[in-house]
Amino acid sequence: MHVDPLERIWMIISVAVLGVFFAALVAGAVVFDVRLPGPVARVDPLDLGNTEFAEPGLRNMGNGEYTAHFIAQMWAFTPTEIEVPVGSHVTFIVTSRDVTHGFLIERHNINFMVIPGQISRQSVTFNEEGVFYIYCNEFCGTQHHVMQGRVIVTGESAIVEEEPVLDEVALVTGE
């Protein structure tokens, strides 16, 4: 079969480009740990008071593990902010009470859609002190641009401060 040389070159380029795209996909998943989060469970958005979202907020699971339940609703997150010590591994569990929102934490690998009726869940470790904003990145109405929350990651000093309190309790109960 005769293939024109120019045609052959373009065939090789086409296959090479596909190969580069596939390599980028594999590198993203394996090297950079990029994952597409999917819905993990369903929930009745009109009855959140009788679900695990009845009391949204941070829960300390011990050993540096936390869960953080968030409810997205036009145009705020509940809770507005959470505070964890540096090094914490936090699992975000989020749902919406009304329309589709987004949930993105700046400079961390957290970015998913929040869909009414579904629960989104994703975990990340906070290795750096600072204040990191949570943004809604799905257009959800006229005040979409102000819909944000915060993760405050405190330094080791915050953990040290807690220890004397625990010692006092131990002393009191020890007597």
Ligand code: CUA
């Ligand atoms: Cu919520 Cu945009």
